Amino acid sequence: MEMNRNFLIAMALSIMVLVGWQFLVITPRMEDQQRQAEIAQNDGSLQTPQTPAGTEQESLTAPSGRESIVPSPQLPLAEDRDAVIASGNRIPIDTPELVGSINLTGARLDDLRLKHYHETVDDSSPTIVLLSPEQLPNGYFAEYGLIRPGAGQLVGATTQWQAEPGATLSPGTPVTLTAETGNGLSVTRRISVDDNFMFTIEDTIVNDGDTAVEVSPYGRIARYSKPEVAAAYVLFEGLLGVFGEEGLDEVSYGSIEDDGRLPQPKSSGGGWLGITDKYWATTLIPEGQRDFSSQFLYRTDGRPHYQTEFVSDPVSVAPGASTTVVNRAFAGAKEVDKINAYEEQLNIRQFGQLIDWGWFYFITRPMFTALDFIFKLVGNFGIAILILTVILKLFFFPLANKSYKSMARMKNVQPKVMELRERYKDDRQKQQQEMMKLYREEKINPAAGCWPILIQIPVFFALYKVLYVTIEMRHAPFYGWIQDLAAPDPTSLFNLFGLIPVALPDILMVGVWPILMGITMFIQMRLNPTPPDPTQAMIFTWMPIVFTFMLAAFPAGLVIYWTWNNFLSIIQQSVIMKRNGTKIELIDNIRGMFKRKPKTSS
Numbered sequence: 001m002e003m004n005r006n007f008l009i010a011m012a013l014s015i016m017v018l019v020g021w022q023f024l025v026i027t028p029r030m031e032d033q034q035r036q037a038e039i040a041q042n043d044g045s046l047q048t049p050q051t052p053a054g055t056e057q058e059s060l061t062a063p064s065g066r067e068s069i070v071p072s073p074q075l076p077l078a079e080d081r082d083a084v085i086a087s088g089n090r091i092p093i094d095t096p097e098l099v100g101s102i103n104l105t106g107a108r109l110d111d112l113r114l115k116h117y118h119e120t121v122d123d124s125s126p127t128i129v130l131l132s133p134e135q136l137p138n139g140y141f142a143e144y145g146l147i148r149p150g151a152g153q154l155v156g157a158t159t160q161w162q163a164e165p166g167a168t169l170s171p172g173t174p175v176t177l178t179a180e181t182g183n184g185l186s187v188t189r190r191i192s193v194d195d196n197f198m199f200t201i202e203d204t205i206v207n208d209g210d211t212a213v214e215v216s217p218y219g220r221i222a223r224y225s226k227p228e229v230a231a232a233y234v235l236f237e238g239l240l241g242v243f244g245e246e247g248l249d250e251v252s253y254g255s256i257e258d259d260g261r262l263p264q265p266k267s268s269g270g271g272w273l274g275i276t277d278k279y280w281a282t283t284l285i286p287e288g289q290r291d292f293s294s295q296f297l298y299r300t301d302g303r304p305h306y307q308t309e310f311v312s313d314p315v316s317v318a319p320g321a322s323t324t325v326v327n328r329a330f331a332g333a334k335e336v337d338k339i340n341a342y343e344e345q346l347n348i349r350q351f352g353q354l355i356d357w358g359w360f361y362f363i364t365r366p367m368f369t370a371l372d373f374i375f376k377l378v379g380n381f382g383i384a385i386l387i388l389t390v391i392l393k394l395f396f397f398p399l400a401n402k403s404y405k406s407m408a409r410m411k412n413v414q415p416k417v418m419e420l421r422e423r424y425k426d427d428r429q430k431q432q433q434e435m436m437k438l439y440r441e442e443k444i445n446p447a448a449g450c451w452p453i454l455i456q457i458p459v460f461f462a463l464y465k466v467l468y469v470t471i472e473m474r475h476a477p478f479y480g481w482i483q484d485l486a487a488p489d490p491t492s493l494f495n496l497f498g499l500i501p502v503a504l505p506d507i508l509m510v511g512v513w514p515i516l517m518g519i520t521m522f523i524q525m526r527l528n529p530t531p532p533d534p535t536q537a538m539i540f541t542w543m544p545i546v547f548t549f550m551l552a553a554f555p556a557g558l559v560i561y562w563t564w565n566n567f568l569s570i571i572q573q574s575v576i577m578k579r580n581g582t583k584i585e586l587i588d589n590i591r592g593m594f595k596r597k598p599k600t601s602s
Contacts, residue, residue, distance in 0.1 A: 078135040110141030139224035184209030197332025207317040219284040220309035241273030285328040367462040382478030485557030518548030520566035
């Protein structure tokens with residue numbers, strides 16, 4: 001029967017999407033897991049050639065294919081973060097969002113915590129560590145320096161910068177560092193930071209010599225540990241940047257491990273590069289007026305690590321003159337409003353793509369914008385999801401209304417359908433022809449019943465993406481036991497919702513909201529009589545149970561949406577059925593499930 005075929009297709013599509021995302025995309029949550037270090041402790045030093053970078057910035061090749069354009073010594077491995085930080089000469093960082101320090105050896109940004117983000121929903125848990133000194137197993141830092149083409153580094157990883165005693169970097173209070181190079185050149189570095197996550201590095205090069213000097217600014221981000229990453233199908237984590245006219249380029253950790261080195265197109269008129277995690281990122285934003293060449297690296301000499309780096313085209317400093325180069329570094333949380341503001345206010349090309357909205361950004365971005373707007377009105381993302389669901393129901397009301405009317409009329413003609421089936425039971429082709437004729441006469445669309453399910457799929461996907469990707473949803477509470485809408489419902493039927501103190505495998509973590517979702521799906525399906533077709537009847541019976549277990553592992557916010565949407569659909573369908581004179585057989589249909597089927601005579 002045509003209706004059965006369309007229904008099965010709709011169900012298959014729904015299940016494919018849900019099962020696919022569940023088993024091929026969802027990975028164990030990373031928030032409470034430590035980054036696993038993939039390092040090799042060894043003696044010896046990095047075998048970086050000490051030959052200077054070439055005068056042509058496009059030529060970044062190295063003999064092994066994994067060499068950096070920036071020489072850097074290897075520091076001994078250590079385990080105690082506090083001891084490493086205390087042993088260095090540092091300038092404290094204290095802003096409304098960040099706390100940490102700058103290492104005056106190399107002027108590295110290598111000690112940074114996010115004040116308002118914790119490892120768990122418990123505010124007493126440790127704050128998120130973003131950057132760490134190179135000596136630690138999870139070393140992760142950003143660094144700017146200057147290269148003299150043909151003459152090596154001017155200032156770099158080993159430069160000992162001087163600062164005023166007692167200086168602290170904070171918004172409105174920049175710090176000034178100085179470095180003597182001993183060759184007629186001196187560098188003054190002014191570092192400032194805003195109220196959020198953007199650092200500005202201004203290097204002033206003074207030439208006290210007798211000849212003009214060319215200087216190329218460089219920057220690099222190095223990471224000595226490989227974090228656990230989400231499946232690539234739902235979220236990108238790794239090395240990325242915007243170069244030239246190519247737009248955003250993303251390279252996963254696995255890809256760069258295989259390739260070793262990936263040069264990027266030369267960038268003209270702005271761009272950026274860095275390393276991104278699910279919720280945090282560290283990026284370099286070279287001076288927009290100067291072209292730069294860049295590359296991604298996975299270095300295996302010494303301690304293996306991942307690196308993004310760039311070198312800008314040279315700037316000439318005349319004798320007795322000075323010049324200033326301004327670069328920026330972002331290090332912090334990928335908050336949507338702040339990322340978008342940086343793109344617009346600082347004219348950073350495509351910086352908003354630091355947040356992975358996915359291929360269906362035209363759905364996911366508006367979905368987040370709507371949720372965020374409602375949240376700012378009501379103060380709770382869970383309530384915002386409920387309100388947005390009502391708005392979407394109103395938006396799709398004409399389509400859903402037409403669908404439910406068609407389903408109601410379909411139910412009214414069921415006696416005629418059964419009569420046709422009986423009359424032409426031996427001629428399936430004639431049966432189909434007569435049924436389609438009946439549908440045309442009664443103005444019924446057999447496929448209309450699929451639309452309420454199909455239109456939920458893009459909304460479901462967009463909301464799932466928003467919940468999974470945006471940091472605004474991380475640890476966002478609802479009410480009661482739901483303290484994180486981006487995490488699954490933490491309760492379970494199988495330990496009596498926490499009354500029995502036993503740990504359960506993930507498959508048995510079926511909480512209150514997934515159960516409510518299954519109940520509403522069951523009621524919605526039982527508003528119509530049990531289909532006579534055995535296959536369709538079996539799907540009607542088992543689908544709520546299957547979906548209950550599947551959605552139990554999805555973010556609670558998504559399950560709340562699905563439950564609320566089902567509840568609204570039940571009300572809408574019931575009203576439409578009543579207006580069309582169609583009997584609501586919910587109780588009869590539930591009773592029919594438990595009636596013993598009559599035995600067929602042989």
